[in-house]
Amino acid sequence: MPQLIAGNWKMHCLTAEAVALAQAIAAGAQGIAAELLVCPTALHLTAVAQALKGSIVAVGGQDCHQAKQGPHTGDIAAPMLRDAGATWVILGHSERRRDHGETDELVREKTLAAVEAGLTPIVCVGESADQRAGGQETEVVGWQLAGSLPKPFTGIVAYEPVWAIGTGKTATEEDVEIMHSFIREELVRQFGDAGQTIRILYGGSVKAANAASLLAMPNVGGALVGGASLNAQEFLAIARAAQGG
Ligand code: PEP
Numbered sequence: 001m002p003q004l005i006a007g008n009w010k011m012h013c014l015t016a017e018a019v020a021l022a023q024a025i026a027a028g029a030q031g032i033a034a035e036l037l038v039c040p041t042a043l044h045l046t047a048v049a050q051a052l053k054g055s056i057v058a059v060g061g062q063d064c065h066q067a068k069q070g071p072h073t074g075d076i077a078a079p080m081l082r083d084a085g086a087t088w089v090i091l092g093h094s095e096r097r098r099d100h101g102e103t104d105e106l107v108r109e110k111t112l113a114a115v116e117a118g119l120t121p122i123v124c125v126g127e128s129a130d131q132r133a134g135g136q137e138t139e140v141v142g143w144q145l146a147g148s149l150p151k152p153f154t155g156i157v158a159y160e161p162v163w164a165i166g167t168g169k170t171a172t173e174e175d176v177e178i179m180h181s182f183i184r185e186e187l188v189r190q191f192g193d194a195g196q197t198i199r200i201l202y203g204g205s206v207k208a209a210n211a212a213s214l215l216a217m218p219n220v221g222g223a224l225v226g227g228a229s230l231n232a233q234e235f236l237a238i239a240r241a242a243q244g245g
Helices: 015-028 042-051 078-083 094-100 104-116 129-133 137-148 173-196 208-215 232-240
Strands: 004-008 035-039 057-061 088-091 120-125 156-159 200-203 222-225
Touching: 004 088, 004 200, 004 232, 015 035, 015 042, 015 057, 015 232, 035 088, 042 057, 042 078, 057 078, 078 104, 088 104, 104 120, 104 137, 120 137, 129 137, 137 173, 156 173, 173 200, 173 208, 208 222, 208 232, 222 232
Parallel strands: 004 035, 004 222, 035 057, 057 088, 088 120, 120 156, 156 200, 200 222
Antiparallel strands: none
8 A cells, every 4th residue: 555645735825826836746746656645725626626637646625514515604515525626535633623622523423424425534633742741642542543433434544743733843753653553553453454454644744854764664654744745845755755555
């Protein structure tokens, strides 16, 4: 299974900037063995999907509602993301858990809705700085996995320690090794043999300078990249450090 390098563009870019970024990534993506994904705002999905047509770069959403449609002002349903060209969706990102009070239960409902709409979900988990300082990191991530993943689960997990997101602080290789092997054990406990092949991404201040060592760790199936994904050359350099199938 190739590693997945996913860019989370968050609430960045106007339309022309998003299209230009997508075009620059597509132009440099030839020959990269990893799977590539970019997740612009929902507003830019159609234009970005159009710009990436014929390239190896897929497009994803950053969130979806748990209902297929209905009276939910300002929300976006999973079938709408699919209709706009998305094939993936990030769910339960810590910024959504923080800004919108998303619970594990809600993330699980959204994950079911995403799969039903034909999207592959990337479900994010990760502990806060206080939880790590209190030695609770595996307990917290274990609860998030148990609460956020439906059975069966046909998606990807992203381990994103909250203290490493957008801070320039990256988890050490030891942190990543311990947590990713814990997540693998939990996935096997929850899903049996199927848990062996679920890819586990690392996210948190990944950049070209640290990508190769992080991506070489066991049980790291790729990276979820925030800030560095807004620069095409930096994102492509991370992708070149990743492994193919
Ligand atoms: C993210 O928000 O998913 C992320 C990993 O951000 P950054 O790479 O900027 O830390």
